[in-house]
Amino acid sequence: MTTVPRVVLAAPTSNAGKTSVATGLVAALTARGHAVSPHKVGPDYIDPGYAGLAAGRPGRNLDPVLVGEERVVPLFLHGARGADVAVVEGVMGLFDGATRPGLEPGFASTAHVARLLRAPVVLVVDVSAQAQSVAALVHGFATYDPRVRLGGVVLNRVGSDRHEQIARDALESTGVPVLGAVRRLDRLATPSRHLGLVPAAERSADALAGVRALGEVVAGSVDLDAVLRVARSAPALDGAPWDPAAEVARVPGRPRVAVAGGAAFTFGYAENAELLEAAGAEVVTIDPLRDEALPDGTAGLVIGGGFPEVHATELSANTALRAEVAALAARGGPVAAECAGLLYLARSLEGLPMCGVLDAEAVMSPRLTLGYREAVALTDSALAPVGTRVHGHEFHRTVATPAAGATPAWRWAGAEPEGFVTGSVHASYLHLHWAGQPALAGRFVSACARTPVLRSEQHAHR
Structure with missing residues (x-):
């Protein structure tokens, strides 16, 4: 049995800002002195490049389609050697999986990997176009699959103090704690082109500055101690690190x-x-x-x-x-x-x-x-x-x-x-x-x- 504090960053949809929040969280925890192991659900190479830059160690992929379900936990433990916390960025919406014939619905989704890792999920919710309705959305995600534990919510793209308070008040009824609220910050947008984000390795000094800025924003907007408590609530994992x-x-x-x-x-x-x-x-x-x-x-x-x-x-x-x-x-x-x-x-x-x-x-x-x-x-x-x-x-x-x-x-x-x-x-x-x-x-x-x-x-x- 191996214990690694860990949390999965997910979202209701793509483009909700989970890459920025996940990268910022890795950077903020690293700046605090934690050894953070960054991971990414799915085959994407670009997102883990930013998290890896923030952590100072490789961002590693966890993809049940490419490596098989049985290797997800060993590969996670291999990547997390020497780390005191792991941050796993999800892919697409929380329950969106591969759609290839022969695979069960939700296979290789963020929820699937969270279940394999027995990891709590923090949901990053874009509230730029909603207020009280966020409660209904989070309630649905918290109850849709009882095998997935929602440990908290980070509100993203919040417009004002009043907007944040309305969302926080609405979420009290769900019982899911709000771990942070990040304002709309266009200056932190990551450049994109024909295949998505520009890889961190291409942006060099600019990428490093951007990652540090994300870390500062998350450190000032998210309760890092609360996130660590959620991560430390994850139970021990069976199995040995991949060798x-x-x-x-x-x-x-x-x-x-x-x-x-x-x-x-x-x-x-x-x-x-x-x-x-x-x-x-x-x-x-x-x-x-x-x-x-x-x-x-x-x-x-x-x-x-x-x-x-x-x-x-x-x-x-x-x-x-x-x-x-x-x-x-x-x-x-x-x-x-x-x-x-x-x-x-x-x-x-x-x-x-x-x-x-x-x-x-x-x-x-x-x-x-x-x-x-x-x-x-x-x-x-x-x-x-x-x-x-x-x-x-x-x-x-x-x-x-x-x-x-x-x-x-x-x-x-x-x-x-x-x-x-x-x-x-x-x-x-x-x-x-x-x-x-x-x-x-x-x-x-x-x-x-x-x-x-x-x-x-x-x-x-x-």
Whole structure:
């Protein structure tokens, strides 16, 4: 049994301000001297980036679709090692879950994860267009599912002292305590673009200043002691923390695996890199916007998601690194690319030259492609043997033409074959959380260990 004080921040709907309140709460508690473990329900990479910035440790995702219900508590305990409180930001409305056929209603919802974690919920309610009616709304959320315990409410976007008092008076009848009231503060709005919030890693100093400002607002508007009391009311959890070393066999040789990062490639689950290391790899982060060479002795490359379309000019201008990536792929070095990685490996992105590893061109699209996918591998690759079944997630506004190579990566229901497997390269729009399929990491590192590497004196351009 493990005891971790914890609270889940939820809302009745999307866009109620729960990301701002959750990030501010993490920042405020951290400023008080608490070691805070930030988490996010669902597959989203961007929101946990802000909470992670506030906490000074990775924001980790908890997604029953991508990793399975049975791994949610172990992954939570793994992320919360050394923390004295955990803050879990929800997704969409409290009871809104995945809608894929075969899943029960509410699966992977914030309520579902709160039940798995046995965690109390704090409901963030946007009261900008209501007053007494907030009582009926909160009463409904408090009684809809008796398995979910509503520990309190934070009123958000409050217009005035009078507005706050009316809402507080109305909520007395519900028996749900008001833990805070945050005023309408347009100056704290986080910049957005075509896929949602601008990632914290791209905003650097501005993001850090914004997170600190959110922390100050929450510290002045929310009863932090009351929130901690709610968090400490959570019972002990059964089970042990997830251990990546128990999920994969260690490969000898310690092959060096470069992982793309920086402002253009901000999407990646922390557990993926941890699994690579547990499988025996030496993981080195590179920034394709700035680094002109792969690390000396690189055996393989992982390129996750992000926004290469925003940084296409700079990525294209880095001809030295593009040439090295192409050379690595040409000599059989394993490359695993997801979404943004696929775009970077393509012949061109928005007409600008990319690495040219894939015979495909990519452009922006007005259509958002979004949703969970249950996929099966169509081709043996450095990542997965043919027939492997995975649960993944798509999230992009770009289109690659063609959508698949002669030997595609995946197929899922209602879609044509997708992605590319060429040599030791596996590229697809599908995002995968490797904790749900740890064998992927082991297979990839094994492939890297079999690959001859070039040392610095052999690099032709040096």
